[in-house]
Amino acid sequence: MTTPMDTFIEQMGLIAQNDGGPRIAGQILGYLLVEGAPRTLSQMAEALQISKASASTNARLLEVKGAVRRVSPIGQRGDAYQVLDRPSASVLETLAGRFRGNAVPSARSAADFPDSHAEARARVNDYATFYRETADFFEEWLERLNRACGDGAPHGSGAETPEPGAKE
Amino acid sequence: MTTPMDTFIEQMGLIAQNDGGPRIAGQILGYLLVEGAPRTLSQMAEALQISKASASTNARLLEVKGAVRRVSPIGQRGDAYQVLDRPSASVLETLAGRFRGNAVPSARSAADFPDSHAEARARVNDYATFYRETADFFEEWLERLNRACGDGAPHGSGAETPEPGAKE
DNA sequence: CAAATCGTTCAGTCCATATTGAACGTTCCG
DNA sequence: CGGAACGTTCAATATGGACTGAACGATTTG
Numbered sequence: 019m020t021t022p023m024d025t026f027i028e029q030m031g032l033i034a035q036n037d038g039g040p041r042i043a044g045q046i047l048g049y050l051l052v053e054g055a056p057r058t059l060s061q062m063a064e065a066l067q068i069s070k071a072s073a074s075t076n077a078r079l080l081e082v083k084g085a086v087r088r089v090s091p092i093g094q095r096g097d098a099y100q101v102l103d104r105p106s107a108s109v110l111e112t113l114a115g116r117f118r119g120n121a122v123p124s125a126r127s128a129a130d131f132p133d134s135h136a137e138a139r140a141r142v143n144d145y146a147t148f149y150r151e152t153a154d155f156f157e158e159w160l161e162r163l164n165r166a167c168g169d170g171a172p173h174g175s176g177a178e179t180p181e182p183g184a185k186e
Numbered sequence: 187m188t189t190p191m192d193t194f195i196e197q198m199g200l201i202a203q204n205d206g207g208p209r210i211a212g213q214i215l216g217y218l219l220v221e222g223a224p225r226t227l228s229q230m231a232e233a234l235q236i237s238k239a240s241a242s243t244n245a246r247l248l249e250v251k252g253a254v255r256r257v258s259p260i261g262q263r264g265d266a267y268q269v270l271d272r273p274s275a276s277v278l279e280t281l282a283g284r285f286r287g288n289a290v291p292s293a294r295s296a297a298d299f300p301d302s303h304a305e306a307r308a309r310v311n312d313y314a315t316f317y318r319e320t321a322d323f324f325e326e327w328l329e330r331l332n333r334a335c336g337d338g339a340p341h342g343s344g345a346e347t348p349e350p351g352a353k354e
Numbered sequence: 355c356a357a358a359t360c361g362t363t364c365a366g367t368c369c370a371t372a373t374t375g376a377a378c379g380t381t382c383c384g
Numbered sequence: 385c386g387g388a389a390c391g392t393t394c395a396a397t398a399t400g401g402a403c404t405g406a407a408c409g410a411t412t413t414g
Contacts, residue, residue, distance in 0.1 A: 022298035038206020052306045130190035138220045
């Protein structure tokens with residue numbers, strides 16, 4: 019039977035795919051968002067019916083993107099992952115970095131344009147400037163968020179179903 | 187020979203591909219950015235050595251994304267496209283729309299969560315709220331930009347090389 | 355009205371990447 | 385110190401989307 023939670027996880031996968039990322043990464047994020055408490059790779063693999071390789075790869079991807087936190091509970095063999103308070107804040111950070119990264123090579127290219135293409139050079143420089151300013155703006159928004167919520171603590175602080183004994 | 191302009195166009199293609207989009211769309215944007223004045227599909231196809239089908243498809247994609255404007259100069263058979271003043275502003279608009287669009291199905295899913303998963307519901311709602319607020323913030327930034335620059339008029343207003351007679 | 359040119363659509367091909375199963379190194383338990 | 389469990393890496397496969405060439409409809413020109 020498919021519960022509303024399953025539907026949500028499925029949607030998260032589609033959204034991730036829509037955004038040009040791996041579908042499974044979105045599903046894992048959705049799963050951890052629903053669970054709240056840390057979950058091991060084995061649990062993810064079983065719940066989402068994927069290979070452990072995929073679980074490992076995508077969980078680490080989410081960790082790099084800053085959406086998820088790797089935890090090592092005492093008395094637990096395997097690594098576990100837990101969703102952060104504001105998973106999407108990291109998306110913004112990634113976005114800002116990408117915008118800024120796009121601006122640099124553009125501006126560098128423009129510097130090489132000969133004087134016969136001065137107007138093109140100006141256009142490209144405008145373009146790069148826009149990217150840079152937007153990246154600045156993203157980071158401003160991020161700072162505002164961090165000031166409002168404090169830093170990225172685990173969501174719910176493990177208040178829900180911390181016992182790993184449950185098989186399903 | 188590869189000019190600095192060609193290098194820039196190539197980079198724009200790679201950036202577009204990096205962002206999960208068609209490479210040719212980025213190349214077209216770079217080409218129109220360099221040219222400034224309107225260019226027809228045939229000109230794009232020849233300059234970038236791509237099929238007319240790709241030129242048509244990707245140019246329309248850029249138009250939907252709002253990076254490019256379709257113009258119909260008098261005395262010209264084919265449609266022509268021209269880069270807008272702030273092509274990346276439209277990227278922001280798209281981004282805001284996507285963030286907002288991601289928030290909606292998440293919130294809808296959360297509403298279906300049974301009371302046994304009240305905490306999960308709260309987490310998902312927080313997640314959706316974050317997306318919504320970020321979308322709001324993007325649009326605020328857009329408004330600020332529009333106020334600063336006026337609306338998206340064609341870049342350079344066709345001041346550069348408007349004659350379509352040049353073969354290359 | 356005939357002929358040509360242009361933009362779009364569509365089926366087919368190709369390419370990138372997500373995903374997997376198996377092998378490997380490591381760490382922990384007995 | 386042997387054995388097992390775990391996470392990671394790697395080659396191979398499968399899936400999705402980009403790109404193309406040809407066909408079609410529409411519009412214009414002579």
